[in-house]
Amino acid sequence: MLSKKTKYGLKALTYLASQEENIPVQIAEIAQHENISQKFLESILLSLRKTGFLGSKKGKGGGYYLIKDPNEILMTDVMRILEGPISLVPCVSLNFYEKCDDCPDEASCSVNKLMLKIRDANLEVYRNNTLADLIL
């Protein structure tokens, strides 16, 4: 299941992408428009800012705004920040590789085999979709 964090994050990014560029949008406005708990959205936007997707401005007229062009925001990057590894199993992860503690040999592991295919299928989608593609 997709976490609400990711769901909310994607919705917020989409909302920002549909706004005029570089005009800060307040958390409250996004939260209201997208039916999101404002406090929860706060922390999500913060993490998107810290990872270089968003800029922010404090005080009156402040808010969050996209830093990059929506065409250049890849879903691979967004998903890794919001949802974590794209792989369902660490032993097939490109960015978060880890050996499975219970598995003696990856080469002969049936789960590894299947999850490798799933990883590639998902990467294919995320790599070929930018934030711009999510806007109607």
Add this chain to the structure above:
Amino acid sequence: MLSKKTKYGLKALTYLASQEENIPVQIAEIAQHENISQKFLESILLSLRKTGFLGSKKGKGGGYYLIKDPNEILMTDVMRILEGPISLVPCVSLNFYEKCDDCPDEASCSVNKLMLKIRDANLEVYRNNTLADLIL
């Protein structure tokens, strides 16, 4: 992340598929061979039996065995039993469809749009892989 239930279930199925047909294999043997908690595996195999993948036999010489040919066991079916819906969001699920409570309109939802593509990509993999494909 893939649940351990699914991981263990897949490993157990693979192990059974590599055995002689119709010869029951004991839980203990599978658990030992695949490094799985025996008690946990018990409940997994039980659910695979109740859903028509496995047969079982009690008493001495008992155990679990595959009912169908590995070539005819689709990963779509296995995954739905072990892991649940293939879709990451209920609003794009074929078998477990549900409207999102927070989303007023699916047609204009960016999450829906992306997750539809992910669902199709995953279905493509699971539909084209049988248990037989997992065996080396």
Add this chain to the structure above:
DNA sequence: AATTATCCCATCAACTTAATAGAGTAAACA
């Protein structure tokens, strides 16, 4: 009857998620 191994109940600790509260900081404006 005794042994073997599945069946099925119920419990439990650990972890994660989603949400909330509240105090701190920086910018704008009068």
Add this chain to the structure above:
DNA sequence: TGTTTACTCTATTAAGTTGATGGGATAATT
């Protein structure tokens, strides 16, 4: 300069899920 505005940060918490375990019931061999 002081007040308002809105992001920043930490901490807490309720609820749910996961993975594991224990114990007894049931059925099939020997």
